[in-house]
Amino acid sequence: NAGVTQTPKFRVLKTGQSMTLLCAQDMNHEYMYWYRQDPGMGLRLIHYSVGEGTTAKGEVPDGYNVSRLKKQNFLLGLESAAPSQTSVYFCASSSRDRGLNEQFFGPGTRLTVL
Amino acid sequence: AQSVSQHNHHVILSEAASLELGCNYSYGGTVNLFWYVQYPGQHLQLLLKYFSGDPLVKGIKGFEAEFIKSKFSFNLRKPSVQWSDTAEYFCAVNGYGGYQKVTFGTGTKLQVIP
Secondary structure (H helix, E strand, C coil), X not given: CCCEEEECCEEEECCXXXXXXXXXXXXXXXXXXXXXXXXXXXXXXXXEEEECCXXXXXXXXXXXXXXXXXXXXXEEEECCCCHHHCEEEEEEEECCCHHHCCCEECCCEEEEEC | CCEEECCCCEEEEECCCCEEECCEEECCCCEEEEEEXXXXXXXXXXXXXXXXXXCEEECHHHCEEEEEHHHCEEEEEECCCCHXXXXXXXXXXXXXXXXXXXXXXXXXXXXXXX
C-alpha cells in the first residue's frame, strides 16, 4: 500500500496564480483532511471531508477550496495565491472507526508564493 | 470546542536523559488522544494513542504516555532518549462527537545532544 500520497512535492507560484494540490489514499478511509504547517503554529486544519461528495471548513479555510469527487482523492485549490499561503501542506486520512482513527499523513507539499 | 496545550516549545536534552513532554487538553466528553512525531524533513507519524482502557499507553521506540482524566493530561515520556529522537512532537485530541476533527497542539521541538 502506498498510504497517502501528495502531488506535487514542491511548487513555486507567483502572487495571483492558481494551483491544485492532489491527495490520494488507498486505505479506503472515509475521512480526509488538509492542513498547513507553519513554524511555531503547529498544524492548522484548512478543510476536511467526512465522505465522498462532502466537505467542511476547518480553522483557516479562507483562500482555499476543496473537492472530494472520489473517496480516495481530496483536492485542495488555491484560486489566487498570496504570499501568506507560503507553507507546507499536509494531507491526511483516517478511518471512521473510533478505534482505528489515527490520521495517516502524506509526505507534504512545500509551496512558496512570491 | 476542543483545544490542546503543549507547555514546552523547545527542549534540549543530553543522550540518556529522561524525557517528559506535557500535554493538556480541554473537551467535555470522551476523547481519543494521540502523540505524533515529525522527524526533520518528514511527515507526521503516529507514536502512540489512547482510545480506551489502560491509561498507560506504550508506543513505538520506547515511548509511553499516561492519560490522567482528572488532570486532562496526556504527557509523553521516555526513560532514556537517543540522538535519533531529535524531532518535533505533537499532541492531538479527537473529541468523540459525530465526526472526526482532530486538534493538534503547537508542537515541542526536542533536540538531543550526543
